[in-house]
Amino acid sequence: MNMIVKVCGMTRKEDVASCEELGADFLGFIFHPSSPRCVDAEFVRSVELAKAKKVGVFVKQSATEVLETMKNGQLDFAQLHGGQNEEFCKAVGRERVIKVLWPQRYDSVKEFQADIDRYTPFCRYMLFDAGSSGGGHGKSLDFSIFSEVKIPNPWFLAGGLTARNMLEAISCAKPSGVDLNSGVEVSPGIKDINKLSAAFVSVHLANKRNQS
DSSP: OOOEEEEEEOOOOOHHHHHHHHHHEEEEOOOTTTHHHHHHOOHHHOOSSSSOEEEEESSSSHHHHHHHHHHTTTTTTTEEEEEOOOOHHHHHHHHGEEEOOOGGGGHHHHHHHHHHHHHHGSSEEEEESSSSOOOOOOOOOOOOGGGGSSOOOOOOESSSSTTTTTTHHHHHOOEEEESSSSGEEETTTEOHHHHHHHHHHHHHHHHHHHHH
């Protein structure tokens, strides 16, 4: 099965076009006012995609606000990047939720596994990010943690992924997909076509390795 590729922090239509041309499956749009990559529903609605799915990244909004933004922005998925609980996921709808967890927040593998199990019935995908909150800061994870937990749902690996560390990350963590952001930028929200292209080449190499 080929790696799913999500590129997050989209702020420009030319970057959207580049990502689609390279074969991105998901494109992420951030709805967090303090983020330098923040956009509004009107912009996202105006973005026309041939194949990729639109993902809204939400941190502090209520479930009602998330649903309203999803409708106005014609979003396919909500990436819940705050402390949203199971009821919040149910309100948005299981099939539309990408639930974010931060492995480095937990004192033990057992605690991390408990939260994976807690949210598995309430989301379509999971996403594991570096650090203890937020995202897009360029930090990487210790990939060995993923050999110690069982993740039933398809899941994305995030956190400082670039062409340089992509093969190692995929080989060690064995995710269903990767989430690119700061590692393929010139500056926050401005994608670098060369970095993007190189990252996609690394993903294709990883796919070939997995199939051989």
